[in-house]
Amino acid sequence: MDKINAHKFKVGETISYRSSSRGLSARPGPYRVVGHRPPEDGEPSYRIKSDLESHERIARESELTGHEKWQPPAAGH
Numbered sequence: 001m002d003k004i005n006a007h008k009f010k011v012g013e014t015i016s017y018r019s020s021s022r023g024l025s026a027r028p029g030p031y032r033v034v035g036h037r038p039p040e041d042g043e044p045s046y047r048i049k050s051d052l053e054s055h056e057r058i059a060r061e062s063e064l065t066g067h068e069k070w071q072p073p074a075a076g077h
Contacts, residue, residue, distance in 0.1 A: 007044045007046070008064075009061070009066075011034065012033065014030050016031065017057070018063050019063065026050075029050060030067050031048040031049060032048065033046050034056060044061045045058060
C-alpha cells in the first residue's frame with residue numbers, strides 16, 4: 001500500500017467516531033478499530049466497534065479522531 005493511502009489508526013486502537021450520513025446514527029463514546037479496509041475514494045477506511053453496540057461499523061479516516069480528543073456532549077444537547 002502506498003503512503004498516500006496508509007492507515008493512520010492501528011487495529012486495537014481506541015478512537016472516536018463522528019458519524020456521517022451513511023446509515024445508522026452512531027452512539028457517542030469510544031470505538032475500537034477492529035480492522036483495516038481498502039480505501040474508499042482514495043481515503044483509508046476501517047471496521048470499528050463500540051462496546052455499547054452489537055454490530056461493527058465502516059468508517060472513513062476523516063470520520064475518526066484519536067480518543068483522547070473525544071468529549072461527551074454537553075448536558076441538554
